[in-house]
Amino acid sequence: NGYGDEERPYLIENAADLQKLSGQTLTECYLLVNNIDLGGLNWNPMRLESGAVFDGNGYAVYNFVIDTIKENNVGFIYTNFGEVKNLQLGIINESYPADGNHYSFTVSKSITQFEGETDKALLVGGVVGWNNNIISNCKVVNGYIYGRIILTWEGGNHNLGNNLLEAYAYIGGLVGRNNGNAIISGCSVENCTIFGEIPQEKASGTGADGALYFGGIVGSSVSSATVENSISQNNTLKLLTEAFGWGGVFGTKSTSVTRANTNEAAVNIGNIDGSVSNCHYYNNKTTITRAT
Numbered sequence: 001n002g003y004g005d006e007e008r009p010y011l012i013e014n015a016a017d018l019q020k021l022s023g024q025t026l027t028e029c030y031l032l033v034n035n036i037d038l039g040g041l042n043w044n045p046m047r048l049e050s051g052a053v054f055d056g057n058g059y060a061v062y063n064f065v066i067d068t069i070k071e072n073n074v075g076f077i078y079t080n081f082g083e084v085k086n087l088q089l090g091i092i093n094e095s096y097p098a099d100g101n102h103y104s105f106t107v108s109k110s111i112t113q114f115e116g117e118t119d120k121a122l123l124v125g126g127v128v129g130w131n132n133n134i135i136s137n138c139k140v141v142n143g144y145i146y147g148r149i150i151l152t153w154e155g156g157n158h159n160l161g162n163n164l165l166e167a168y169a170y171i172g173g174l175v176g177r178n179n180g181n182a183i184i185s186g187c188s189v190e191n192c193t194i195f196g197e198i199p200q201e202k203a204s205g206t207g208a209d210g211a212l213y214f215g216g217i218v219g220s221s222v223s224s225a226t227v228e229n230s231i232s233q234n235n236t237l238k239l240l241t242e243a244f245g246w247g248g249v250f251g252t253k254s255t256s257v258t259r260a261n262t263n264e265a266a267v268n269i270g271n272i273d274g275s276v277s278n279c280h281y282y283n284n285k286t287t288i289t290r291a292t
Contacts, residue, residue, distance in 0.1 A: 018038065023045070023046070027049045045077055106144045122176075172216070198212050
């Protein structure tokens with residue numbers, strides 16, 4: 001069913017074909033030729049190396065769960081150095097109505113940062129956790145995307161002085177972190193719940209050192225990365241954290257939350273080390289709870 005090159009990619013015809021790729025590192029080219037119902041499978045995310053292509057061909061993958069993997073980069077594809085295109089994750093139908101109670105897939109990851117440990121980062125996205133190359137014409141629909149970092153101090157001593165922890169979460173409906181010269185183009189996130197959480201007890205003085213970068217499309221877009229022609233709409237964005245940056249399209253380090261309620265601010269919220277153009281944010285509901 002194919003030869004793995006761009007002209008003759010391997011064909012993914014059914015759930016059994018796709019399950020063979022669960023947890024694999026891909027170096028060749030693959031093409032979906034049908035919608036794929038994974039039957040509630042606990043999906044182990046893939047990694048795409050340079051030259052690999054995963055082409056959804058306009059079809060949808062749905063009815064799967066990601067919640068038990070070891071990597072801190074989390075998504076249908078946990079790390080992308082190749083190309084992901086024309087893929088839809090999730091579906092809306094009679095079995096999975098867009099009512100906030102019947103999600104067609106779930107991506108979830110929780111980690112703990114202990115006192116004295118090396119700084120940790122959690123990258124969670126629907127399609128890709130950590131993107132280093134190209135994602136184009138992809139769509140995330142009716143999914144639940146969740147990331148949490150728990151900050152923990154030994155002995156219950158929260159008077160940390162100068163020994164504050166460092167923990168970062170990057171959570172987006174499509175991508176957790178868009179890195180280097182990576183490109184996201186022509187993508188959308190719709191009718192999803194995106195939930196970021198850093199529950200903690202506030203330290204004295206400057207407070208607990210944890211940051212959450214959180215957005216409808218991308219948690220963080222850095223370096224020379226590009227996000228263009230993309231939209232976040234009809235989503236529920238939920239945050240529980242003490243220190244955060246967020247936006248309708250992407251998150252960044254900003255304590256202002258009111259200005260992200262307009263299209264202009266959702267695109268131009270500031271402190272972005274990359275290019276953003278023609279991105280929009282419509283009809284999203286945001287709930288923000290400060291950890292205390």
